[in-house]
Amino acid sequence: MKKLFALLLTMAMVLSLAACGGKTEAPADDDKTPSTETEKPADSGKTYKVAMICDSSISDGGWGMACYNAMMDAAEKHGWETTYSDSIDQSAYYDNIVSYCDLGYDLIYAPGNQYTDAVLQAAEEYPDVAFALLNGADSTPAEAVNGNVTSLLPNATQIGWIAGALAGLMTESNTIAFIGGMELDTTKGKYEGYKEAAAYVGAQEGKEVKTLDIVYSNSFSASDKGIEFAKAMMDQGADVFFGDASAVDSGARQAIDEVNAAAGSVKVYDIAQPSDSLGQNECIICSQVTDNSGLVGLSMEAVENGTFGGETIYGTLQNGVLSAGAISELVPAEIAEKYQGYLSQMADDSFMK
Amino acid sequence: MDWEFISNLLLASVRMATPLIFLALAELYSQRAGLVHIGLEGLAAIGSLVGFLVSLITGSPLLGVAAGAAVGILVNMIYAYATINLCAEQIVYGMAINIFAPALASFIYRVYFGAGSELVQVALMRSLAAILGVTPQSFLLKLLLDQPPMVYLAYALVLFTAVYFNRTKSGLNFKAVGEYPKASATLGINVIGVKYAASVICGALAGIGGAYLTTCYATTYTDGNVAGRGFIALAAVIFGRWSAGGVLLACLFFGFCDALQIRLQVGSYGIPYQFFQMIPYIATVVVLALIGMKKAGPKGVGKPYLREER
Numbered sequence: 001m002k003k004l005f006a007l008l009l010t011m012a013m014v015l016s017l018a019a020c021g022g023k024t025e026a027p028a029d030d031d032k033t034p035s036t037e038t039e040k041p042a043d044s045g046k047t048y049k050v051a052m053i054c055d056s057s058i059s060d061g062g063w064g065m066a067c068y069n070a071m072m073d074a075a076e077k078h079g080w081e082t083t084y085s086d087s088i089d090q091s092a093y094y095d096n097i098v099s100y101c102d103l104g105y106d107l108i109y110a111p112g113n114q115y116t117d118a119v120l121q122a123a124e125e126y127p128d129v130a131f132a133l134l135n136g137a138d139s140t141p142a143e144a145v146n147g148n149v150t151s152l153l154p155n156a157t158q159i160g161w162i163a164g165a166l167a168g169l170m171t172e173s174n175t176i177a178f179i180g181g182m183e184l185d186t187t188k189g190k191y192e193g194y195k196e197a198a199a200y201v202g203a204q205e206g207k208e209v210k211t212l213d214i215v216y217s218n219s220f221s222a223s224d225k226g227i228e229f230a231k232a233m234m235d236q237g238a239d240v241f242f243g244d245a246s247a248v249d250s251g252a253r254q255a256i257d258e259v260n261a262a263a264g265s266v267k268v269y270d271i272a273q274p275s276d277s278l279g280q281n282e283c284i285i286c287s288q289v290t291d292n293s294g295l296v297g298l299s300m301e302a303v304e305n306g307t308f309g310g311e312t313i314y315g316t317l318q319n320g321v322l323s324a325g326a327i328s329e330l331v332p333a334e335i336a337e338k339y340q341g342y343l344s345q346m347a348d349d350s351f352m353k
Numbered sequence: 354m355d356w357e358f359i360s361n362l363l364l365a366s367v368r369m370a371t372p373l374i375f376l377a378l379a380e381l382y383s384q385r386a387g388l389v390h391i392g393l394e395g396l397a398a399i400g401s402l403v404g405f406l407v408s409l410i411t412g413s414p415l416l417g418v419a420a421g422a423a424v425g426i427l428v429n430m431i432y433a434y435a436t437i438n439l440c441a442e443q444i445v446y447g448m449a450i451n452i453f454a455p456a457l458a459s460f461i462y463r464v465y466f467g468a469g470s471e472l473v474q475v476a477l478m479r480s481l482a483a484i485l486g487v488t489p490q491s492f493l494l495k496l497l498l499d500q501p502p503m504v505y506l507a508y509a510l511v512l513f514t515a516v517y518f519n520r521t522k523s524g525l526n527f528k529a530v531g532e533y534p535k536a537s538a539t540l541g542i543n544v545i546g547v548k549y550a551a552s553v554i555c556g557a558l559a560g561i562g563g564a565y566l567t568t569c570y571a572t573t574y575t576d577g578n579v580a581g582r583g584f585i586a587l588a589a590v591i592f593g594r595w596s597a598g599g600v601l602l603a604c605l606f607f608g609f610c611d612a613l614q615i616r617l618q619v620g621s622y623g624i625p626y627q628f629f630q631m632i633p634y635i636a637t638v639v640v641l642a643l644i645g646m647k648k649a650g651p652k653g654v655g656k657p658y659l660r661e662e663r
Contacts, residue, residue, distance in 0.1 A: 056575075057575045057576050057577075059462070059466060059471075059472065059473070059575075060472065060575055061471065061472025061573070062472075065471070065472070086576070087459065087575075087576035087577055183626075212619060213618075213619070213620075213623070214626075215615075215618045215619055215626060216618070216626050216630075218630060219577070219580065221575045221576060221577040221578060221580070222577075222578065222580045223571040223573055223575060223578060224369070224566065224570055224571050224578070224580070225580075225615070227570070227571060228365055228368075228369070228612065228615045229615055229618075229619065231361070231365065232361070232365075232615055232616045232618075232619040233619050235357065235358070235361050235616075235619075236619055236620065247573065247575040247578075250472060250571075250573050250575075251571055251573075254474075254571060254572050254573075262488075280471075280472060
């Protein structure tokens with residue numbers, strides 16, 4: 001009986017490891033011929049492989065899902081194999097990365113500034129592996145001794161502007177809010193951009209828009225914290241929300257929807273990111289969209305061409321990586337028109353000038 | 354700090370304390386039978402996922418809660434068999450549950466929804482006020498009526514537990530097993546039976562605590578949504594000095610501190626947020642220091658029971 005029990009426990013542990021290990025997926029269509037020359041691997045006999053690590057879930061309806069979809073889209077276009085590990089603890093960043101390095105993956109895709117230390121350590125130990133750090137700092141590629149790290153850096157301030165301009169136009173209480181997951185440079189950049197754009201646009205409309213201090217849930221998965229933060233911020237008068245906290249943002253939207261339902265009309269709004277999430281919740285009026293797949297695709301091309309590393313690839317409104325998603329019918333046509341005007345100003349670099 | 358701030362803070366405290374109450378009661382029943390269980394986090398994780406799935410499939414949050422309880426019992430039988438029949442180390446098996454059950458939950462979620470699926474949301478259990486068709490306006494009515502039925506169940510269970518452990522023969526026998534199992538056996542108490550009953554209750558309550566998160570609190574399931582509540586509940590039992598009333602106060606205290614730090618962060622205006630996030634931990638250290646160790650837990654907790662051993 002004891003042997004049987006030991007066997008059962010062994011099976012259980014194996015199952016646990018399987019659950020932690022993510023999933024490897026072959027290219028969506030192996031027979032598909034790439035449509036352009038750049039999509040064809042330099043070494044036609046080789047199937048390139050990319051692995052993504054993520055501390056939030058890929059099914060979180062926010063950051064994790066958008067980053068995973070970006071990898072999948074880029075991999076499908078370039079004919080790469082993919083795998084991922086999600087919901088991993090901070091203590092396991094490095095272990096997960098080196099596991100994929102040992103398994104012969106060509107590119108490690110780490111979507112977040114918080115992976116910087118683990119990526120730099122692994123990059124030093126695995127000079128033949130390429131590391132793409134989404135939201136990595138400008139200075140990070142230079143810190144990699146083997147020159148095998150590239151930062152993919154969507155402009156955090158512009159992300160904040162895209163949301164802040166609409167928040168400044170839509171707020172009626174003149175109080176808006178921002179929920180952060182962890183205290184990252186990119187999160188702070190988004191908050192500052194959101195705050196300054198809302199204040200500027202509000203002033204153009206004759207309003208004095210106040211942004212509540214940034215709050216941090218210290219987690220990307222605690223949706224209950226999002227609920228409580230949103231309730232507390234609505235108590236302070238906030239009526240437009242933006243966030244950078246993955247599943248925590250989903251919790252905030254739940255609380256906003258509940259308040260709107262109790263009021264009988266939608267008076268408190270949320271702006272989602274980084275993918276177009278219009279329709280996911282009633283309160284979402286627009287999304288700030290980041291085309292991370294383009295950035296990941298550029299990394300894949302560089303790996304195939306042997307030119308990867310040592311650079312920062314920027315994502316901006318100007319090069320099309322950043323944009324605003326579809327606008328809800330809750331936004332009056334007049335405001336939507338003004339918003340498009342501000343977006344045009346951001347694109348031609350005349351916003352707030 | 355006006356009345357609105359205080360009343361909203363108290364309502365948030367109740368919301369945040371409820372899952373802790375279920376988990377802490379689970380630990381209390383287990384420890385009162387001599388089984389220290391550090392695997393509550395894992396039991397809650399699997400209860401949360403199964404509660405979410407059943408609620409999604411059937412459209413009934415109540416069935417979700419029942420399924421959460423059932424899966425909690427099922428998984429806890431691994432722990433029960435290993436620690437009661439095989440006399441294995443309780444801490445080790447509790448930790449094994451903490452590793453195994455969340456991974457199993459994650460595995461089931463991936464199998465069911467596939468990779469990269471969109472955010473799945475379920476309808477939550479309606480509050481008593483919604484069931485009665487009333488809209489409470491005052492703080493007292495919100496506190497008393499604007500809660501899902503599971504909140505009332507949590508408080509009813511606290512009351513039942515207090516009476517059961519202190520006013521019933523069965524409850525005293527239960528406690529005796531946790532204090533001195535050999536002496537209990539000489540009095541004709543079925544020690545193994547009580548320990549298994551405790552494991553069933555512990556598994557059910559921990560599963561309900563997890564299911565509460567996805568059927569009454571948040572509309573989504575995410576890996577890691579239990580967020581350390583299993584360990585906080587463990588601390589609440591020690592903090593509450595192994596009594597039902599004490600456990601309730603401890604859970605309300607932890608819920609209050611967490612709700613307070615969230616609300617103070619929102620109105621901080623320049624004070625670093627880390628300062629507020631320290632509040633629950635500082636408060637715990639201070640209160641534990643003040644309470645001291647005058648009343649210890651059950652004497653037989655953590656020790657294997659070998660019937661044949663002298």
